[in-house]
Amino acid sequence: MKFELQHIDTKTNARAGVITTDHGTIETPIFMPVGTAGSVKAVHQRELAEDIKAQIILGNTYHLYLRPGLNILEQAGGLHRFNGWTRPILTDSGGFQVFSLSENRKLKEEGAHFRSHIDGSKHLFTPENVVDIQRIIGADIMMAFDECTPGTADYDYAKKSMELTHRWLERGLRRFSDSDPKYGYLQAFFPIVQGCVYPDLRRQSAEFIAKQNQAGNAIGGLAVGEPTEKMYEMIEVVNEILPKDRPRYLMGVGTPANILEAIERGVDMFDCVMPTRNGRNGMIFTSNGIMNMKNEKWKSDFSPLDAAGTSYVDSFYSKAYVRHLFVSQEFLAMQIASIHNLAFYLNLVKEARQHIMEGDFANWKARMVKQTMQRL
Amino acid sequence: MKFELQHIDTKTNARAGVITTDHGTIETPIFMPVGTAGSVKAVHQRELAEDIKAQIILGNTYHLYLRPGLNILEQAGGLHRFNGWTRPILTDSGGFQVFSLSENRKLKEEGAHFRSHIDGSKHLFTPENVVDIQRIIGADIMMAFDECTPGTADYDYAKKSMELTHRWLERGLRRFSDSDPKYGYLQAFFPIVQGCVYPDLRRQSAEFIAKQNQAGNAIGGLAVGEPTEKMYEMIEVVNEILPKDRPRYLMGVGTPANILEAIERGVDMFDCVMPTRNGRNGMIFTSNGIMNMKNEKWKSDFSPLDAAGTSYVDSFYSKAYVRHLFVSQEFLAMQIASIHNLAFYLNLVKEARQHIMEGDFANWKARMVKQTMQRL
Ligand SMILES: [Zn+2]
Ligand SMILES: [Zn+2]
Numbered sequence: 001m002k003f004e005l006q007h008i009d010t011k012t013n014a015r016a017g018v019i020t021t022d023h024g025t026i027e028t029p030i031f032m033p034v035g036t037a038g039s040v041k042a043v044h045q046r047e048l049a050e051d052i053k054a055q056i057i058l059g060n061t062y063h064l065y066l067r068p069g070l071n072i073l074e075q076a077g078g079l080h081r082f083n084g085w086t087r088p089i090l091t092d093s094g095g096f097q098v099f100s101l102s103e104n105r106k107l108k109e110e111g112a113h114f115r116s117h118i119d120g121s122k123h124l125f126t127p128e129n130v131v132d133i134q135r136i137i138g139a140d141i142m143m144a145f146d147e148c149t150p151g152t153a154d155y156d157y158a159k160k161s162m163e164l165t166h167r168w169l170e171r172g173l174r175r176f177s178d179s180d181p182k183y184g185y186l187q188a189f190f191p192i193v194q195g196c197v198y199p200d201l202r203r204q205s206a207e208f209i210a211k212q213n214q215a216g217n218a219i220g221g222l223a224v225g226e227p228t229e230k231m232y233e234m235i236e237v238v239n240e241i242l243p244k245d246r247p248r249y250l251m252g253v254g255t256p257a258n259i260l261e262a263i264e265r266g267v268d269m270f271d272c273v274m275p276t277r278n279g280r281n282g283m284i285f286t287s288n289g290i291m292n293m294k295n296e297k298w299k300s301d302f303s304p305l306d307a308a309g310t311s312y313v314d315s316f317y318s319k320a321y322v323r324h325l326f327v328s329q330e331f332l333a334m335q336i337a338s339i340h341n342l343a344f345y346l347n348l349v350k351e352a353r354q355h356i357m358e359g360d361f362a363n364w365k366a367r368m369v370k371q372t373m374q375r376l
Numbered sequence: 377m378k379f380e381l382q383h384i385d386t387k388t389n390a391r392a393g394v395i396t397t398d399h400g401t402i403e404t405p406i407f408m409p410v411g412t413a414g415s416v417k418a419v420h421q422r423e424l425a426e427d428i429k430a431q432i433i434l435g436n437t438y439h440l441y442l443r444p445g446l447n448i449l450e451q452a453g454g455l456h457r458f459n460g461w462t463r464p465i466l467t468d469s470g471g472f473q474v475f476s477l478s479e480n481r482k483l484k485e486e487g488a489h490f491r492s493h494i495d496g497s498k499h500l501f502t503p504e505n506v507v508d509i510q511r512i513i514g515a516d517i518m519m520a521f522d523e524c525t526p527g528t529a530d531y532d533y534a535k536k537s538m539e540l541t542h543r544w545l546e547r548g549l550r551r552f553s554d555s556d557p558k559y560g561y562l563q564a565f566f567p568i569v570q571g572c573v574y575p576d577l578r579r580q581s582a583e584f585i586a587k588q589n590q591a592g593n594a595i596g597g598l599a600v601g602e603p604t605e606k607m608y609e610m611i612e613v614v615n616e617i618l619p620k621d622r623p624r625y626l627m628g629v630g631t632p633a634n635i636l637e638a639i640e641r642g643v644d645m646f647d648c649v650m651p652t653r654n655g656r657n658g659m660i661f662t663s664n665g666i667m668n669m670k671n672e673k674w675k676s677d678f679s680p681l682d683a684a685g686t687s688y689v690d691s692f693y694s695k696a697y698v699r700h701l702f703v704s705q706e707f708l709a710m711q712i713a714s715i716h717n718l719a720f721y722l723n724l725v726k727e728a729r730q731h732i733m734e735g736d737f738a739n740w741k742a743r744m745v746k747q748t749m750q751r752l
Contacts, residue, residue, distance in 0.1 A: 037700070037701075037704045037706055038697070038700065038701075039701055039704075039706045039707075039708040041706065041707050041708070042707040042708065042711070043708070044689075044708065044711065044712075045692065046688065046692070063704075067700065067703060067704050068675075068696070068700040068703075068704075071676075072675065072676055072696060072700070075676050075678070076676075076678055076694075076696065076697075081678075082678075082694075082696070082697055082700075083697055084692055084693060084694075084697070299444075299448065300447075300448055300451050300452075302451070302452055302457075302458075312422065313420075316421065316422070316460050317460060318452075318458075318460075320444070320448060320452065320458070321414070321452075321458055321459055321460070324413070324414065324443065324444040324448070324458075325413075325414075325415055327443060327444075328413045328415075328439075328443050328444075330413055330415045330417065331415075331417050331418040331707065331710065331711075332415040332417070332418065332419070332420065334707065335418070335420065335707075335711065336420075
């Protein structure tokens, strides 16, 4: 994996760059749709590529490990071959899901013991086997196994948790350098900064992560219960330290405004279930604000779903029709909302990139943060 | 509406023709995907047109009347404008749903009183207002209000029910000729033959229907609990009487084999929820037989979903991947199965048409009936 920094904004820390992987290039800043179990929910792979214009998608190691399982994935020749997505894939390390989804989880020095949320079967994730699993999935970018410290943790817990994440990182990196890709293309490995909302821990963690000299770096443990202002502050603290010539990935964030604020602070990569999950619930993000499609208000509004939208669903379907589909609990409602929201997110980061290149990011961003968070 | 009979098979009663409506032409025999509430479940309108190659879709009057309701549909300018489907639409009369879905229904001479299955509200469908409703929906082909006699009804009940359907037909036809289309294009009105499994009732009903001299005629009350052989027998009895120069629509049928048998007996139009409903449950119809995609058997079968299939999902997705999606209850599973099954049904009737035109329908049909009903 290669990262070329093309432009740094003069007034902010926003950056435009290009990541090159063996499955193609990614223009940053970028948003990655979440394809939990090897499918971005309610969206065809063709729609992802052609309508949403996704450049990279994310897979969840925890889900893929449980289903379809490593045996199937290895026989398929990796996730790309299995699901037909030929562009880059990033996988998380499964740590977050072990703590949010699994049952009876126990954190030990060696790793995390847990029971599957599907069938109760017992499993162990370690920093090493999580590398092995991601080798089998065949992600272009693999993530280190970490403990995602809750945003409300006290200092002592946060420190111990961060130190565990650092020890796990060293073990993961050893396995990473001792192992090879399985399918003939290269895989990168991103370490993750933790440290909760404590600036000195975040600094300490960022320094530890920076010196591992990996192809890219991630910021974890944010948007997990802490105040939003704390999140922005931690991004600033961390990005002062993380190397400028490597992409920075802010995990699990967020709203359009969160993403723009983080781009301004030097973040390059994002993922979040919000556009798909909230979309399936009727929430439509647009450049003029947020619509709840179940609202009575749209009942006889036959104007296009989003006149400023970039995907075909925006002009093909009307607000009244989409409202009818949501009220009638038709599957198509979720399909339309997922395509629309993902296309909106992808277009938002594309526009951010253009404004960074053109040098007027700050003004545009200030306006968009306001506009996108309005309730329509 | 116009019907041009292009070819009648020499060995069977199979026919090829073209229906012309103000929303375009329909090559018969044809299968009509069911778009209950103005959406074919889990399928985009674009996919219906381009991937499935549907020429006409069906809407359910009962559902559309309850949601979005006549007010919205009229404001939209009819269903075509509301859902963006620009090709022909046929609507049923709502009778079948009143008896299968609604609560507290009461059949009277005037019509059917019922309570909505959605909110319990009280409604009355009459032969007249069902014409008015379909005028507002704006279907290219409207259906007469009938009682769909259960396939297990005794002779007395079936006779009374048929006679009621005939009286209702006369009332419906009067309203049809006393009213005008609302949106500037023509609407046809199909009467429905009833008579359960009793040949003399079917004959009597077919004669009554034939003499109404409408643009097309339908056969109702089949595939509703009677033995399959009885269904075929009734189709034969009825099609001896229904005019040859008008399309014949067999309502709510059926499996690929049912459709081929009915085509052989001179039926031109079909609709059924089977390809979509069974598809959403994991049943995939192919020219070589039926697959249950939840089956362990497909676990590591990385061959295309249907190598002989005509839609892009058939070659893009593998059996193993689709199985994984069904097992993981991913929405995409239902989307893929719906596109595949509908494209298969549409291609089946298209091939039937070609074989009718080429004069070798009988042999092809005999082979396909066997092949398509195998369990893979
Ligand atoms: Zn998120
Ligand atoms: Zn059916």
